[in-house]
Amino acid sequence: MTPDSSPSCRRVAFGICTGLAALVFIVFGQTARFGFVNLDDANYVYQNPIVKNGLSPGGIQWAFTHVLVGHWHPLTTIAFMVDCQLFGVWAGGHHMVNVLLHATTAALLFLALQKLTGAIWRCAFVAAVFAIHPSRAESVAWVSELKDVLSGVFFMLTLLAYVRYVRRPGKGGYALVLLCFILGLLSKPMLVTIPCVLLIIDYWPLGRVRTISDFARLLWEKVPLFLLSALSSIAAILALKSGDAPTSTYPANIPIAYAVYLEKLFVPTGLAVLYPIPKEGWPAWDVFNAVLLLATLSAAAWLLRRKQPWLLSGWLWYLCMLIPVAGIMQTGEQAYADRYTYLPQIGLCVAITWMGAAWLERLRHGRSIATAFAMAVLCALTIAGRRQAAYWRDGVTLWTHALDCTPDNFIARNSLGEALAQEWKLEAAIDQFNAAMEFDAGSPEVHANIGTTLFQQRHTEDAIAQFQQALAINPAYPEAHYNLGSALDREGRITEAIDEYREALRLKPGYAEAHYNLGTALYRIKRGKEAAAEFREALKVAPHDAETHYNLALALFEQGEFDLGMAECRAALQIDPGYAEAHNNLANALLDKGRIEEAIAECREALRIRPNYAAAHANFGVALLRQGSLAESIEHFRAALKIEPDLGLARDGLAWALAHSSGQAASPAPAPRQ
Secondary structure: OHHHHHHHHHHHHHHHHHHHHHHHHHHHHHHHHOOOOHHHOOHHHHOHHHOOOOOOHHEEEEEEEEOOEEEEOHHHHEEEEEEEHHHHHHHHHHHHHHHHHHHHHHHHHHHHHHHHOOHHHHHHHHHEEEEHOOOHHHHHHHHHHHHHHHHHHHHHHHHHHHHHHHHHHHHHHHHHHHHHHHHHHHOOOHHHHHHHHHHHHHOOOOOOOOOOOHHHHHHHHHHHHHHHHHHHHHHHHHHHHOOOOOOEOOOOOHHHHHHHHHHHHHOOOOOOOOOOOOOOOOHHHHHHHHHHHHHHHHHHHHHHHOOHHHHHHHHHHHHOOOHOOOOOOOOOEEEEEEHHOOOOOHHHHHHHHHHHHHHHOOOOOOOHHHHHHHHHHHHHHHHHHHHHHHHHHHHHHHHHHHHHHOOOOOHHHHEEEHHHOOOHHHHHHHHHHHHHHOOOOOOOHHHHHHHHHHHHHOOOHHHHHHHHHHHOOOOOOOOHHHHHHHHHHHOHHHHHHHHHHHHHHOOOOOHHHHHHHHHHHHHHHHHHHHHHHHHHHHHHHOOOHHHHHHHHHHHHHHHHHHHHHHHHHHHHHHOOOOOOOHHHHHHHHHHHHOOOHHHHHOOOHHHHHHHOOOHHHHHHHHHHHOOOHHHHHHHHHHHHHOOOOOOOOOHHHHHHHHHOOOOOOOOOOOOOOO
């Protein structure tokens, strides 16, 4: 029986894993009460029609064949679908999945390090620091970073599978390593550095590298892993280039980022959701100092490699894992990001923990000092981690904190305006957009955001001017064309609105909202066949949108396609059984088919949902007339007129019913209406 498989060791390990989970929930459990934030969450989850539909064969195929927010990570996309299947768009459920996955990653990290080193308490400390460090907040408390915590689980499983393979070599063991690695890459391509990490742990703690020939043999052993990394890298680059965001390289930013991440491990203050690159670039002196620091630490790790091999191993882990996000190729304007440290900082924690433990072991009361120090560090990190996680409560809190940490942050200023607008604090949102304009007056996004806010305030003409200004700067801005179309539509300029919707669709095929709005505009000008085609296109993207099914039904009814229209009404009701308008219009179609009992049932249901629905009362009256229930039909016509005195169908129906009841001649009974 090996030391780490004894019953007492297993009990201690179980207790440590339980403690790690408790720490994670103390720090991040609060996120169950948090909402989504206006930073990719809409694109990933709550405004993504494919993801919102939940798990389906078509959704799984879409995940593997489409890029999401400039990245190809199909397993993460499928995980979002599973979350929506379970929780819909309840943000708390999505947050709790992130927390559970992070707790799992922390426990697996402890188990992997324990199997690698056997130093149970050092491993527990490293795992605990990983679990609650404030830098983890971005990865755990941000719904969109499901990719971080999911890839973290597969990273740890890859380590565990590799340790098992090293101790019991075989094709099955190696296949398990490959499987875990592939799943990790499909979660987040940042794991392309895993083959290098495995070579690093071959050096220490596994001790498999003693000679150059050993290294060559181990390198050959990992060729399949490197091939998978190459394929994943190519896919990631193609995904980046296919996105809207431009890709950039910032060589001077690379040493700065490495140095900042090192600093924030020890002093985790001023953590923000986005750190902008200075407009003037980094001062040469800062770049020189960062390079000098990295060179000094690298030299020290190399010189101490024989006495303290963990220093070189941990330092190389850190350097290696950050390569994909160091700034060689990136999207956006961030200089660095806390989420990028999710796995790389583990190497630093291992190096520092083993170095500190080796030094304290030489002291008389070293173990007691180490215990007290570890407890103090974990208490401080717990408090700081809870505080940092709290900033992710909502978009306003998040971006306000970002501006506190980085005052000259154009993106944070603009995003704060968006968050305020989402909360209908429209005047405050306009103030933030105007402040953002002071940083970049030529930003089409800010003009479009001002336009959207003015549109919400019903200042439609001013909104149109802002959208037009955004398009003057960037004519290929599909959202601005769509919003301009909506504003023109409101002003009654339907032909111009249609042109804008079509341009939005030319620039962004599959834009469900633009297809829907174009369909409604075409329907209003009696172009029902074209409208139906647009609604069908919208349903290809968002098949579970009840309103689109309902509007398609109206367009089909206009063309006399009653059977198809009824099918669409029923599809809408299957999605939303409380859709009173769909019940009412289904009743209309049933009456046209002479199916009076079914029509009456639909009218009753519409009125149960909306007792003051005048059109449903009127159509109910028509159905009762056809059934011969004259007195009851008169009651419903009068109820409709009490709600809506000018409703023609109710007025005509009541006149016909009263005339018929008095024995006077009358024209045919009125037909039902929408």
